[in-house]
Amino acid sequence: GENVEQHPSTLSVQEGDSAVIKCTYSDSASNYFPWYKQELGKRPQLIIDIRSNVGEKKDQRIAVTLNKTAKHFSLHITETQPEDSAVYFCAATRGAGGTSYGKLTFGQGTILTVHP
Amino acid sequence: DTGVSQNPRHKITKRGQNVTFRCDPISEHNRLYWYRQTLGQGPEFLTYFQNEAQLEKSRLLSDRFSAERPKGSFSTLEIQRTEQGDSAMYLCASSLGSPIMNTEAFFGQGTRLTVV
Numbered sequence: 001g002e003n004v005e006q007h008p009s010t011l012s013v014q015e016g017d018s019a020v021i022k023c024t025y026s027d028s029a030s031n032y033f034p035w036y037k038q039e040l041g042k043r044p045q046l047i048i049d050i051r052s053n054v055g056e057k058k059d060q061r062i063a064v065t066l067n068k069t070a071k072h073f074s075l076h077i078t079e080t081q082p083e084d085s086a087v088y089f090c091a092a093t094r095g096a097g098g099t100s101y102g103k104l105t106f107g108q109g110t111i112l113t114v115h116p
Numbered sequence: 117d118t119g120v121s122q123n124p125r126h127k128i129t130k131r132g133q134n135v136t137f138r139c140d141p142i143s144e145h146n147r148l149y150w151y152r153q154t155l156g157q158g159p160e161f162l163t164y165f166q167n168e169a170q171l172e173k174s175r176l177l178s179d180r181f182s183a184e185r186p187k188g189s190f191s192t193l194e195i196q197r198t199e200q201g202d203s204a205m206y207l208c209a210s211s212l213g214s215p216i217m218n219t220e221a222f223f224g225q226g227t228r229l230t231v232v
Contacts, residue, residue: 106158
């Protein structure tokens with residue numbers, strides 16, 4: 001089965017700095033890679049995702065890059081703000097053959113703290 | 117209905133008791149997933165339904181766990197003879213899947229189970 005490793009486990013930055021979180025996956029058939037943000041006591045919420053036919057995707061201050069050859073993908077947050085503080089999870093899954101994008105293998109999570 | 121709803125939000129039970137959780141997915145979503153999340157870890161996949169059919173179960177799902185989705189709408193997850201190791205957040209997610217379209221997974225806020 002799929003295995004997803006996420007680093008670092010904690011990340012502390014100053015407001016306005018950039019933050020980068022990296023994940024590697026093991027199943028070369030995985031083709032969908034979402035990132036979820038989870039605030040304390042709240043549900044995981046999708047912040048950005050990327051499919052395997054794309055190398056990079058950007059949404060305002062958030063971007064994700066994917067290297068299929070190396071089987072790793074990264075989340076980049078620029079101009080960080082205190083409200084970005086949360087736990088971030090990467091995930092991977094196969095999206096073809098009847099399996100939907102909901103059966104996800106998650107990384108261990110990164111606790112991001114943005115200091116004002 | 118604007119999201120995935122889970123009840124109860126919190127459950128405290130004595131070891132050996134049975135517990136049942138309910139998940140109401142987004143109404144048009146045909147796929148429903150159960151995950152378990154322990155403190156400091158990412159969610160772990162437990163089981164998956166497409167409409168009323170349970171299509172996949174993780175090895176994490178012991179014989180004490182059973183899930184149903186009788187009419188292809190809401191789902192229940194029952195744990196029999198609870199153990200302290202069952203203490204965790206149980207998350208439900210739903211998505212829309214078809215041969216031509218797959219949506220992201222939307223998560224509920226979870227049911228936090230504490231076994232004492």
